[in-house]
Amino acid sequence: MEIGGEPMVRVQGLAKAGLSHVPPQYIQPLPNRPQLNTPSSTSDHDTVLPVIDLSEFDPTRRESVRESIGRACREWGAFHVTNHGVPASLLDHVKTVGLTFFNHCPLPDKLKYSCDPNSFASQGYGSKMLLPDQNGVVLDWRDYFDHHTFPLSRRDPDRWPHFPPDYRDTVGSYADQMKALAQKLLGLISESLGLRSPCIEEAVGELHQNITISYYPPCPQPDLTLGLQPHSDMGVITLLIQDHVGGLQLLKNNHWLTVHPLSDAILVILADQTEILSNGKYKSAQHRAITNATQARLSVATFHDPAKAVKISPVSELVSESSPQYREVLYGDYVSSWYTKGPDGKGNINSLLLN
Numbered sequence: 001m002e003i004g005g006e007p008m009v010r011v012q013g014l015a016k017a018g019l020s021h022v023p024p025q026y027i028q029p030l031p032n033r034p035q036l037n038t039p040s041s042t043s044d045h046d047t048v049l050p051v052i053d054l055s056e057f058d059p060t061r062r063e064s065v066r067e068s069i070g071r072a073c074r075e076w077g078a079f080h081v082t083n084h085g086v087p088a089s090l091l092d093h094v095k096t097v098g099l100t101f102f103n104h105c106p107l108p109d110k111l112k113y114s115c116d117p118n119s120f121a122s123q124g125y126g127s128k129m130l131l132p133d134q135n136g137v138v139l140d141w142r143d144y145f146d147h148h149t150f151p152l153s154r155r156d157p158d159r160w161p162h163f164p165p166d167y168r169d170t171v172g173s174y175a176d177q178m179k180a181l182a183q184k185l186l187g188l189i190s191e192s193l194g195l196r197s198p199c200i201e202e203a204v205g206e207l208h209q210n211i212t213i214s215y216y217p218p219c220p221q222p223d224l225t226l227g228l229q230p231h232s233d234m235g236v237i238t239l240l241i242q243d244h245v246g247g248l249q250l251l252k253n254n255h256w257l258t259v260h261p262l263s264d265a266i267l268v269i270l271a272d273q274t275e276i277l278s279n280g281k282y283k284s285a286q287h288r289a290i291t292n293a294t295q296a297r298l299s300v301a302t303f304h305d306p307a308k309a310v311k312i313s314p315v316s317e318l319v320s321e322s323s324p325q326y327r328e329v330l331y332g333d334y335v336s337s338w339y340t341k342g343p344d345g346k347g348n349i350n351s352l353l354l355n
């Protein structure tokens with residue numbers, strides 16, 4: 001099948017074909033290849049990603065939670081949260097419906113939901129993040145389904161999988177819960193910067209939420225490939241859950257550390273617009289996904305972004321302490337530029353630095 005002159009390739013199909021070598025477009029240049037057999041430094045005490053117990057936002061604990069969040073944001077740009085108030089059964093359920101779709105929906109049915117390969121960040125089933133005319137980019141060993149979920153005017157569950165039958169309701173409920181959690185976290189993150197609780201959300205305006213379910217099939221040459229290349233997320237805040245397989249890595253002090261799945265926890269990842277708003281006090285976390293030879297892996301990333309027409313610049317209270325470190329950017333321009341250049345580590349956000 002072809003769309004826009006491009007053969008429709010899904011990585012799951014390549015994996016099922018039982019190749020012993022990955023096609024050349026999936027081979028990373030040497031410096032980007034994961035070093036899979038070096039000992040992980042996660043046993044080192046200083047390098048364990050913080051886990052913050054939100055205890056359903058008990059008001060008597062707010063100050064200590066705020067301090068822990070501030071430290072995690074300064075040192076990592078990412079942290080796990082537990083007791084976040086989202087039922088564990090819903091976290092399990094969204095992973096189950098995602099996995100059922102990828103594993104059991106026949107390919108021709110899946111392809112009916114294909115995202116438009118000629119526009120970026122379009123909703124639906126896809127594999128290639130960048131546009132077809134961007135030749136020479138190395139491809140990710142990943143398939144995904146992207147859902148537009150907020151504002152509600154963007155939500156059209158008819159365009160989401162009809163199989164399994166509870167897919168659409170589950171993703172809808174999950175979207176609602178993730179938005180509420182993101183808003184609470186943005187309040188705490190604002191406070192941790194010494195700002196009023198609504199400050200970041202006021203600067204961002206109405207949250208635009210997208211949910212990407214990523215499916216990484218087993219890969220015959222995991223040492224040569226990446227499931228997802230190094231990047232920081234372009235929006236404000238990402239909430240991520242993953243299954244038990246593992247493969248997400250975070251760059252910390254120039255080392256890639258595996259973020260081991262933590263049952264029932266949600267991973268919070270600061271994204272680029274939060275770095276700008278905080279005037280660089282907090283940095284967006286650079287991350288990537290590696291693959292493995294034996295097991296498929298699933299993750300669910302919920303992105304919260306500004307509208308395309310919103311201008312983002314460091315919040316004024318933080319600029320009075322130190323001069324602005326980033327130039328103002330129209331979020332829509334940031335997104336187009338990101339998709340033109342591709343996931344370039346922290347290159348996209350660093351290009352806005354003033355000094």
Ligand SMILES: O=C(O)CCC(=O)C(=O)O
Binds near residue numbers: 233240242287301
């Ligand atoms: O699969 C993962 O764990 C990472 C997904 C991710 O970083 C993304 O979709 O932006």
Ligand SMILES: [Fe+2]
Binds near residue numbers: 232233301
């Ligand atoms: Fe990401």
